[in-house]
Amino acid sequence: MLRIAGVQFIGHADRAVNLASAERMVREAAARGARIACLPELFNTMYFCVETKPEYFDWAEPVPGPTTERMGALAGELGIVLIAPVFEKAPDGRYFNTAAVLGPDGGFIGKYRKSSIPFMDASRSPEPRGNEKYYFTPGDLGFPTFDTPFARIGILICYDRHFPEAARVLGLGGAEILFVPTATTRMTRYLWDVELRAHAIANAYYVCGVNKVGVDVGGSKRDHHGNSMIVSPKGEVLAEASATADDIALADVDLSALPALRSLWGYYRDRRPDKYGPVVDLPSGTVHPASATQLAGTR
Amino acid sequence: MLRIAGVQFIGHADRAVNLASAERMVREAAARGARIACLPELFNTMYFCVETKPEYFDWAEPVPGPTTERMGALAGELGIVLIAPVFEKAPDGRYFNTAAVLGPDGGFIGKYRKSSIPFMDASRSPEPRGNEKYYFTPGDLGFPTFDTPFARIGILICYDRHFPEAARVLGLGGAEILFVPTATTRMTRYLWDVELRAHAIANAYYVCGVNKVGVDVGGSKRDHHGNSMIVSPKGEVLAEASATADDIALADVDLSALPALRSLWGYYRDRRPDKYGPVVDLPSGTVHPASATQLAGTR
Numbered sequence: 001m002l003r004i005a006g007v008q009f010i011g012h013a014d015r016a017v018n019l020a021s022a023e024r025m026v027r028e029a030a031a032r033g034a035r036i037a038c039l040p041e042l043f044n045t046m047y048f049c050v051e052t053k054p055e056y057f058d059w060a061e062p063v064p065g066p067t068t069e070r071m072g073a074l075a076g077e078l079g080i081v082l083i084a085p086v087f088e089k090a091p092d093g094r095y096f097n098t099a100a101v102l103g104p105d106g107g108f109i110g111k112y113r114k115s116s117i118p119f120m121d122a123s124r125s126p127e128p129r130g131n132e133k134y135y136f137t138p139g140d141l142g143f144p145t146f147d148t149p150f151a152r153i154g155i156l157i158c159y160d161r162h163f164p165e166a167a168r169v170l171g172l173g174g175a176e177i178l179f180v181p182t183a184t185t186r187m188t189r190y191l192w193d194v195e196l197r198a199h200a201i202a203n204a205y206y207v208c209g210v211n212k213v214g215v216d217v218g219g220s221k222r223d224h225h226g227n228s229m230i231v232s233p234k235g236e237v238l239a240e241a242s243a244t245a246d247d248i249a250l251a252d253v254d255l256s257a258l259p260a261l262r263s264l265w266g267y268y269r270d271r272r273p274d275k276y277g278p279v280v281d282l283p284s285g286t287v288h289p290a291s292a293t294q295l296a297g298t299r
Numbered sequence: 300m301l302r303i304a305g306v307q308f309i310g311h312a313d314r315a316v317n318l319a320s321a322e323r324m325v326r327e328a329a330a331r332g333a334r335i336a337c338l339p340e341l342f343n344t345m346y347f348c349v350e351t352k353p354e355y356f357d358w359a360e361p362v363p364g365p366t367t368e369r370m371g372a373l374a375g376e377l378g379i380v381l382i383a384p385v386f387e388k389a390p391d392g393r394y395f396n397t398a399a400v401l402g403p404d405g406g407f408i409g410k411y412r413k414s415s416i417p418f419m420d421a422s423r424s425p426e427p428r429g430n431e432k433y434y435f436t437p438g439d440l441g442f443p444t445f446d447t448p449f450a451r452i453g454i455l456i457c458y459d460r461h462f463p464e465a466a467r468v469l470g471l472g473g474a475e476i477l478f479v480p481t482a483t484t485r486m487t488r489y490l491w492d493v494e495l496r497a498h499a500i501a502n503a504y505y506v507c508g509v510n511k512v513g514v515d516v517g518g519s520k521r522d523h524h525g526n527s528m529i530v531s532p533k534g535e536v537l538a539e540a541s542a543t544a545d546d547i548a549l550a551d552v553d554l555s556a557l558p559a560l561r562s563l564w565g566y567y568r569d570r571r572p573d574k575y576g577p578v579v580d581l582p583s584g585t586v587h588p589a590s591a592t593q594l595a596g597t598r
Contacts, residue, residue, distance in 0.1 A: 119565070143583065194493055195501075198463070202462070235489065266418070270437075
């Protein structure tokens with residue numbers, strides 16, 4: 001059995017406070033036995049996207065860079081895999097909403113860049129929404145899986161979780177655990193369980209959703225609902241964190257059960273890729289398995 | 300508002316009894332105002348796939364054919380759209396698990412053939428399972444939507460519902476309501492709500508799941524859980540039928556709300572078809588939107 005953790009804490013306008021909160025909570029997760037821990041979306045800043053201010057671009061940083069190096073050192077000290085989502089400034093001048101994967105040797109394993117970027121007109125919402133399209137270029141890395149020492153993992157960031165194709169690509173890539181660092185609010189609380197559970201069931205992997213919690217100190221009134229959650233491949237909620245406070249969702253997952261589950265259910269065996277063409281803007285029937293290239297994974 | 304119905308009834312080894320039950324229940328649904336009604340998977344037979352007997356192939360029939368003509372006459376008399384799932388024998392000698400769509404003028408609108416065909420080893424199940432691979436060729440029609448006089452609809456049959464790509468292709472094709480005729484058992488009851496609700500949310504359409512109920516009289520001990528269900532695009536359960544008896548799930552749906560919902564949420568706008576290549580067995584990034592052909596639908 002492998003113990004994993006979704007670590008949530010109340011954010012702060014002062015980035016140093018977030019770093020300290022994250023470090024304290026990750027140490028606690030490791031002390032309680034977690035071997036993989038995930039922080040929320042944009043963990044070291046408040047959720048700044050409710051405003052469109054050029055000065056917030058100054059908070060972006062290279063990945064790898066200072067913050068991921070500090071988190072890598074922490075992962076190395078604790079001997080864990082740590083997922084650290086930050087605001088990335090790429091060398092070519094673009095900005096991404098990124099998650100870095102740091103290994104138990106302190107090294108940089110890889111990164112994922114949020115693929116689908118939301119923007120909901122604030123006038124249509126009863127609570128502050130994010131104009132993320134102002135800040136983030138849609139990710140250009142596809143949906144990689146990361147073969148860490150403890151599990152093969154995939155990452156979707158917040159809004160990405162509304163796209164079942166994205167969750168499926170990670171399953172096809174052999175993901176055993178999907179981590180979903182998030183910064184979402186009470187308005188969409190009703191979607192949280194059902195989407196995470198559905199991804200887990202359809203793809204026969206574990207899902208760990210990690211949400212921000214509460215109102216950022218010194219930030220907007222946007223109220224994040226917490227409820228970081230670990231779900232089994234049968235859609236069972238194994239752990240759920242507080243709706244209002246710093247907390248850790250912690251559960252033991254059994255990766256050895258996944259191959260038999262995939263074999264029993266056949267949800268990979270009985271797919272019809274030859275008929276899913278419209279998912280990639282091709283007519284149904286034009287994509288033939290005979291043209292398939294080999295994919296990584298455990299189908 | 301449009302009233303729709305999922306019609307469930309206890310099956311029988313005598314096909315004439317099923318036809319009579321279906322006709323009685325569809326008349327009741329229409330009398331209660333339903334303009335579209337859907338019957339369960341393989342509505343006019345018992346669920347015979349728990350056995351592998353060559354003589355059951357005699358129950359297959361052309362589509363259109365005698366049963367769909369009779370159901371078409373009923374739809375015409377009642378002025379409704381009727382979805383009638385039957386065991387199809389194709390002219391070329393193949394057999395399909397098919398659903399016919401019959402119009403309010405009594406005409407044959409089209410058909411869908413179940414795309415993903417299950418087979419669970421009975422020795423691994425505490426209850427009778429179906430070896431559907433013995434009977435049914437995987438459907439060759441893709442995932443069509445049907446532009447009926449009351450709504451554009453899509454159909455997935457039973458096991459198909461475990462495949463989020465299939466549900467998405469129907470959304471891309473402009474489906475406003477997804478009907479899911481089914482014959483599933485209490486063992487998988489825990490999946491029913493979460494999968495139907497997740498499809499509704501991700502694709503911003505209504506979902507009407509229609510399950511067989513109870514044990515077929517004169518058939519196997521396989522116990523179908525009923526609970527035919529209508530779900531809103533927000534994942535709300537609008538209606539749920541009995542777990543044990545003949546019943547109708549009946550609800551009013553507001554198709555006029557769908558375009559604004561799709562616009563508000565952006566789940567179609569912010570998709571990344573260029574990164575979903577693995578869903579159709581292509582590497583991520585090889586399918587470029589510039590090569591896209593125009594799809595039907597309301598993206």
